[in-house]
Amino acid sequence: MGSEALERIAAAGDAAALESLRVEFLGKQGSVSALLKTLGKMTPEKRQAEGPKIHALRESVQNALAERKAALDAAALEAQLASETLDLTLPAPETPQGSVHPVSQVMDELAEIFADMGFAVATGPEIEDDWHNFTALNMPESHPARAMHDTFYLPDEAPESGRMVLRTHTSPVQVRSMKAQGAPIRIIAPGRVYRSDSDATHTPMFHQVEGLVIDKGIHLGHLKWTLETFLKAFFEREDIVLRLRPSYFPFTEPSVEVDVGFAIEDGPDGKGRRVLGGSGDEPGHGWMELLGSGMVNRRVIEMSGLDPDECQGFAFGVGVDRLAMLKYGMDDLRAFFDGDVRWLKHYGFSAFDQPTLSAGVGARA
Numbered sequence: 067m068g069s070e071a072l073e074r075i076a077a078a079g080d081a082a083a084l085e086s087l088r089v090e091f092l093g094k095q096g097s098v099s100a101l102l103k104t105l106g107k108m109t110p111e112k113r114q115a116e117g118p119k120i121h122a123l124r125e126s127v128q129n130a131l132a133e134r135k136a137a138l139d140a141a142a143l144e145a146q147l148a149s150e151t152l153d154l155t156l157p158a159p160e161t162p163q164g165s166v167h168p169v170s171q172v173m174d175e176l177a178e179i180f181a182d183m184g185f186a187v188a189t190g191p192e193i194e195d196d197w198h199n200f201t202a203l204n205m206p207e208s209h210p211a212r213a214m215h216d217t218f219y220l221p222d223e224a225p226e227s228g229r230m231v232l233r234t235h236t237s238p239v240q241v242r243s244m245k246a247q248g249a250p251i252r253i254i255a256p257g258r259v260y261r262s263d264s265d266a267t268h269t270p271m272f273h274q275v276e277g278l279v280i281d282k283g284i285h286l287g288h289l290k291w292t293l294e295t296f297l298k299a300f301f302e303r304e305d306i307v308l309r310l311r312p313s314y315f316p317f318t319e320p321s322v323e324v325d326v327g328f329a330i331e332d333g334p335d336g337k338g339r340r341v342l343g344g345s346g347d348e349p350g351h352g353w354m355e356l357l358g359s360g361m362v363n364r365r366v367i368e369m370s371g372l373d374p375d376e377c378q379g380f381a382f383g384v385g386v387d388r389l390a391m392l393k394y395g396m397d398d399l400r401a402f403f404d405g406d407v408r409w410l411k412h413y414g415f416s417a418f419d420q421p422t423l424s425a426g427v428g429a430r431a
Contacts (some may be wrong), residue, residue, distance in 0.1 A: 071098075071123075075130040084134055091127050098124050165414025168390045169273050169402060173256050174420070175427040176275055176386070179299045180254045182423055183292065185277065188253040190239035192260075193220065196228030198238040203317040204365045218260050218270075232260035237317060240278045240381060244370035249377045250281035256386060269399055273386035280362065280372065280379035286310075286322070289359055289380040293324060297342075297356075301393060302428055307345040309353055318360025318381060325353040339395050356392075357384035393428060 071091055078084040091098045101120045105113050177187050200212055210216060211234055218232040239255035256275040264270055279288065290310065297306045309325040327346035330338040346353030359382035364374035387402055394413060396402075401409050421427040 071127055072130050075127070075134050078134055078138070081135070081138055084131065084138065088131050092124070092131075098127055164417060165410050166417055166419075167402075167410065168394060168396070168413050168415070169386055171415045171421070172386050172390045172393070173273070173275075175300060176254060176256060176389075178421050178423060178427055179296055180277070182299075183252075183295065185252045185254050188239050188243045188255050189257060190233075190236070190242050190255065192233055192258055194231055194233040194238050195224040196231060197224075198227065198241055199231055199233050199235075201228070202241045202366065202369045203237050204363050204369075205316045209316065214262075216262055218262060234261050235259050235383065236274050236276045237381075237383070240276060241366070241370050243278070244280060244367070244372055249372055249379075250279075251379075252279050252281075253277070264400075269387075269403060271403070272399070274383060275386050276381060276383040278362070278379065278381045280367070280377050282377050284361075284377075284379045286320075286361065286380070289322075289361070289382065292380075293357075293359065293382060297326065299423065300389065300427065301342050302426060303343045305343045307343075309346060313358065313360070315358060315360055317363050317366050319363045321358065321360035323355055324357045324359055324382070326356045327351050328354050339397075340392060342392060356388075357382055359383070 071087075075084070075087055078087055090096055093099065098120075102124065105117055105120065108116060180187075200209065205211060217234055220230040220232070222230040224230060236255040236257050236259060239257070240253070243251060243253050243255075254275055254277045257273065258271055259274045260271050261268075262270060277292070279292070290308065294306065294308055297308070298304055307327040309327070310322040311325060313321045313323040315321040325346065326342050327344045327348070328340045328342045329344060329348075329351045331341045332338055340354065342354075344351050359380065362379045362381050364378075367374040367378070387399055390396060390402075391399065396413065
């Protein structure tokens with residue numbers, strides 16, 4: 067029995083056949099197990115003679131099973147290694163990477179451009195008080211922006227500065243910066259702002275950047291040059307043409323709306339898209355309102371703790387989301403806040419593409 071069992075074990079072709087033999091020989095009903103059970107029925111003399119033989123048989127079967135299992139495992143591993151070769155000269159598989167949101171990218175582009183013109187980045191609280199958000203900016207109690215349907219008010223109220231509100235613009239940062247820093251001052255104030263409005267071109271929360279320059283001898287010519295330089299660098303075109311129209315804002319006097327020349331060109335998807343460049347009076351072109359600006363109102367300068375007879379300045383404001391839409395061909399503002407990974411994968415930026423004036427502020431991966 068012993069030699070036959072060892073021959074059958076050595077001839078087992080796979081793990082399943084080997085397991086079947088283990089059960090046949092060493093299982094509860096196995097033949098070797100049956101011999102071990104007979105020892106209890108033998109006389110002491112016979113048990114002394116037959117016991118070592120049966121135990122030796124069991125040990126030899128166990129060893130044979132272990133050796134054959136090791137051989138089968140080694141053969142299987144060898145076959146697997148032969149079929150799963152790895153070419154170390156191939157590039158590593160692409161791993162998922164995060165993307166920089168277009169709004170964050172444009173914020174970085176703005177900071178880069180204005181830093182080259184000597185502007186610092188200033189920030190302020192998103193929950194403002196009535197005085198900084200409205201009163202200090204020469205907006206009277208009857209101004210429409212103070213209405214509940216235009217503004218998100220909070221139940222809290224500051225003892226001296228009125229109701230608390232989600233800021234409707236980043237202009238309060240201008241007031242806080244003037245009070246803290248004085249003149250001269252050159253800042254941009256990017257950040258989130260909130261208004262009770264929602265459609266394809268408006269959202270209750272959006273992003274805005276405002277600029278402020280306060281110094282001696284500042285005039286509208288400085289404002290126009292600053293905006294032209296900024297827009298040429300941002301859109302990376304030298305043919306940007308501006309048109310300034312008289313307007314009204316409580317915090318500037320005089321105030322001007324800034325229009326930019328554009329043309330409709332076919333995009334990659336076959337749809338027409340606005341492309342800034344050229345004069346709006348040229349054939350096939352038009353004018354598009356882009357931002358508001360003007361000379362800072364004397365009252366705002368005075369309420370900010372400065373002397374309007376000693377210094378003056380200009381301010382401007384534009385939507386960051388709107389700039390991103392125009393530069394990168396997006397057609398719905400609401401998509402910025404939907405959290406759709408497919409949209410971000412299409413429009414997002416590589417984290418390694420840092421905007422610089424030398425390499426291009428709009429460098430794409």
